[in-house]
Amino acid sequence: MREISVTVNGKVRKRMIKDNELLLDFLRERLEVRSVKAACWRGECGLCTVMLGGHLVKSCLVLAVEADGREVKTVEGISEDGELTPIQKAFVSHGAAQCGFCTPAWVLAAHELLKANPHPTDADLVEATAGLVCRCGTYNQIREAVAEVSESSRPGRHVRESLARA
Amino acid sequence: MSFGSAYTTLPDFEYHKPTSLEEVIGLMKEYGDDAKLMGGGVGLIAFMKERLMSPAHVIDVKEVKELRQLSNVAGKGMSIGAAVSISELLEGGVLKKDFTVLHEALAKVADPMIRRRATLVGNLCEAIPWVDSPPALIALDATVAIAGPDGSRSVPVGSFIRGPVDIDLSPSEVVTAVEIPRVKGSESAFEKFTGGSEFSLASVAVMVSNGGKSKSAKVVYGAVNSTPVRSEEVEDAIADGITPGSVRRAAEIASEKVECVDDVLATAAYRKHLLRVITTKVLRRMMSR
Numbered sequence: 001m002r003e004i005s006v007t008v009n010g011k012v013r014k015r016m017i018k019d020n021e022l023l024l025d026f027l028r029e030r031l032e033v034r035s036v037k038a039a040c041w042r043g044e045c046g047l048c049t050v051m052l053g054g055h056l057v058k059s060c061l062v063l064a065v066e067a068d069g070r071e072v073k074t075v076e077g078i079s080e081d082g083e084l085t086p087i088q089k090a091f092v093s094h095g096a097a098q099c100g101f102c103t104p105a106w107v108l109a110a111h112e113l114l115k116a117n118p119h120p121t122d123a124d125l126v127e128a129t130a131g132l133v134c135r136c137g138t139y140n141q142i143r144e145a146v147a148e149v150s151e152s153s154r155p156g157r158h159v160r161e162s163l164a165r166a
Numbered sequence: 167m168s169f170g171s172a173y174t175t176l177p178d179f180e181y182h183k184p185t186s187l188e189e190v191i192g193l194m195k196e197y198g199d200d201a202k203l204m205g206g207g208v209g210l211i212a213f214m215k216e217r218l219m220s221p222a223h224v225i226d227v228k229e230v231k232e233l234r235q236l237s238n239v240a241g242k243g244m245s246i247g248a249a250v251s252i253s254e255l256l257e258g259g260v261l262k263k264d265f266t267v268l269h270e271a272l273a274k275v276a277d278p279m280i281r282r283r284a285t286l287v288g289n290l291c292e293a294i295p296w297v298d299s300p301p302a303l304i305a306l307d308a309t310v311a312i313a314g315p316d317g318s319r320s321v322p323v324g325s326f327i328r329g330p331v332d333i334d335l336s337p338s339e340v341v342t343a344v345e346i347p348r349v350k351g352s353e354s355a356f357e358k359f360t361g362g363s364e365f366s367l368a369s370v371a372v373m374v375s376n377g378g379k380s381k382s383a384k385v386v387y388g389a390v391n392s393t394p395v396r397s398e399e400v401e402d403a404i405a406d407g408i409t410p411g412s413v414r415r416a417a418e419i420a421s422e423k424v425e426c427v428d429d430v431l432a433t434a435a436y437r438k439h440l441l442r443v444i445t446t447k448v449l450r451r452m453m454s455r
Contacts, residue, residue, distance in 0.1 A: 018178075019178075019179060019180055019181035019224070020175070020176040020177065020178055020179055020181075021176075022176065022211075038174070041173050041174045041215065042173065042212055042215065043208060043212065043276075043280060044364075046277070046279060049279060055253075055282045056278070056279050056282065057279055057282055057283055058279050058280065058283075060211075061207060061208050061211050061212065061280075061283065062207065062211075062283070063181065063207065063211070063224075063226075065181050065183075066207075066226065066228075127278065128278060130277040130278060131276070131277030131278060131279040131280060
């Protein structure tokens with residue numbers, strides 16, 4: 001056992017862990033951050049995706065000890081003022097969740113995509129979320145939600161336009 | 167047995183995080199067979215979950231400064247440190263112009279979250295028949311730089327990969343980098359067919375150089391046999407230039423002469439068909455550049 005200190009959504013969290021513990025288990029079980037879902041355990045579904053040191057990673061393929069001294073952000077940490085972010089509101093208004101199990105990962109990935117690229121094309125969205133699956137198949141609603149946020153800051157083009165061509 | 171337990175936990179091990187190559191070599195000398203090196207961990211962690219590997223020591227090399235190096239020396243070539251992630255290689259387009267074939271092969275590896283963690287050297291050292299980087303590296307005449315307790319050595323990628331999941335590396339040795347020579351006036355491209363799965367069923371890496379008077383071509387196929395297959399017959403077919411006629415001939419020869427295996431992913435006959443398709447595709451794309 002060793003103690004690690006990880007900044008999760010802005011708060012420093014210290015816990016004793018075993019060297020063979022996954023970041024996924026550290027977040028879900030030790031810190032009870034339940035938006036981080038455990039599903040495939042092998043890096044295929046992407047539902048355990050978190051931000052580690054400023055990049056999206058799949059936490060089932062990361063050791064908890066690797067996060068020692070670093071920053072982790074989950075969907076709970078994307079809102080800065082306690083209000084839903086634009087992409088969260090758009091997910092609600094477009095019904096971009098069915099069972100909702102994968103939604104935290106999609107919201108986090110879409111939020112980060114829009115932050116890096118405020119007007120993504122359909123191809124940008126597909127590429128950025130290539131590591132995520134939604135077994136209910138809400139992909140089109142997710143596209144619409146991302147398009148709405150993109151258009152609200154520069155109306156009338158981009159994702160929706162490329163959707164029309166598809 | 168509880169449901170899925172073998173797949174959700176890792177065997178016990180001790181974690182080490184050296185910061186210099188000297189430390190890594192010391193640890194490997196001490197633990198050797200009982201240790202595994204971890205770059206991005208995407209392969210190792212998955213293998214450990216399935217108990218295909220149960221090392222007593224895991225040595226994380228991500229912060230070893232010598233292995234973090236990425237250098238592109240004008241006129242000489244490129245050296246890619248073992249701890250450089252695939253995302254880092256793709257960003258900034260360092261490979262795009264001079265090593266197009268490798269850029270194209272890496273751009274389609276898994277997904278962006280995996281590429282953020284995975285390394286080129288890790289991908290190579292797994293030596294899994296359907297991974298995409300080895301054919302591209304062989305087409306580029308890349309070599310593997312290895313350090314060990316008895317000094318350093320360098321091996322061409324083609325002989326580093328000895329067979330499926332079998333590489334020319336002793337338990338106490340460490341791959342430090344992949345080195346790619348820059349060939350003046352060269353053009354290259356990569357193509358693969360996955361049929362929608364995450365594995366390549368056939369891939370092809372082509373490099374053509376027009377240095378000096380004589381032209382030369384290198385064509386390497388991946389995922390059709392246990393190790394990458396170079397085809398000198400296909401190379402001969404395009405040696406005088408990539409034209410509609412030579413593309414047709416090359417595709418024909420690829421399909422007839424390159425040895426393919428039957429396995430759970432595809433039959434040999436299907437792979438032979440795919441060779442014709444991807445050879446045509448990659449060469450046509452190079453022709454239209």
